[in-house]
Amino acid sequence: METFSERVAAWVRAVPSGRVVTYGQLATLAGSPGAARQVSGVLRRETLRDAWFPWHRVVNAQGGISTYKVGEGELQAALLAREGVMVVDGALRLEVYLWRPAEDGPPPKPNR
DNA sequence: AGTTTGACTTGTT
DNA sequence: TAACAAGCCAAAC
Numbered sequence: 705m706e707t708f709s710e711r712v713a714a715w716v717r718a719v720p721s722g723r724v725v726t727y728g729q730l731a732t733l734a735g736s737p738g739a740a741r742q743v744s745g746v747l748r749r750e751t752l753r754d755a756w757f758p759w760h761r762v763v764n765a766q767g768g769i770s771t772y773k774v775g776e777g778e779l780q781a782a783l784l785a786r787e788g789v790m791v792v793d794g795a796l797r798l799e800v801y802l803w804r805p806a807e808d809g810p811p812p813k814p815n816r
Numbered sequence: 817a818g819t820t821t822g823a824c825t826t827g828t829t
Numbered sequence: 830t831a832a833c834a835a836g837c838c839a840a841a842c
Contacts, residue, residue, distance in 0.1 A: 707839085707840095708838090708839060708840090709839080709840080726824090726825095727823080727824050727825085728824065728825060731824085731837095731838085731839095736837095736838065736839075737837095738824095738825085738836080738837045738838065739824090739837070739838045739839060740824040740825060740837080740838090741821085741822050741823090741824045741825085741837070741838070741839085742822080742824090742837085742838055742839045742840070743823085743824075743839095744822060744823040744824070745821085745822065745823085745839075745840065745841085746839090746840095747823065748822095748823070749840090759823085762823080763823095764823085764824065764825080765824075765825060765826085766825095769823085770823045770824075771823050773823085776823075777823090780823090
């Protein structure tokens with residue numbers, strides 16, 4: 705059985721450059737609505753395992769940067785800017801950048 | 817095996 | 830609009 709963490713990681717890797725997803729959205733996609741907090745743990749672990757893991761494409765439900773360290777927030781904003789995502793005052797417009805899996809490409813795990 | 821912990825979310829003040 | 834509180838659930842201890 706595939707773990708929650710693995711499913712979350714797969715979905716994050718599926719997010720196209722220039723788009724973002726929220727913690728809660730990932731939890732739901734991975735099959736556990738409400739496990740948004742746990743998603744952060746997955747990002748931390750995956751980032752250690754894979755330096756190129758696109759953790760920066762994950763933001764909170766308000767479109768804000770939620771990194772646990774102040775300095776990391778700056779990094780995330782910079783990485784997003786490099787992909788064309790404009791971050792203003794630590795936040796971005798979800799109505800512009802939020803990725804909706806169905807409209808763009810097949811999910812890594814065609815749910816169900 | 818029970819407890820603690822969060823890079824979250826949502827509702828209430 | 831901003832601050833606070835409670836709920837949430839998989840992982841790590």
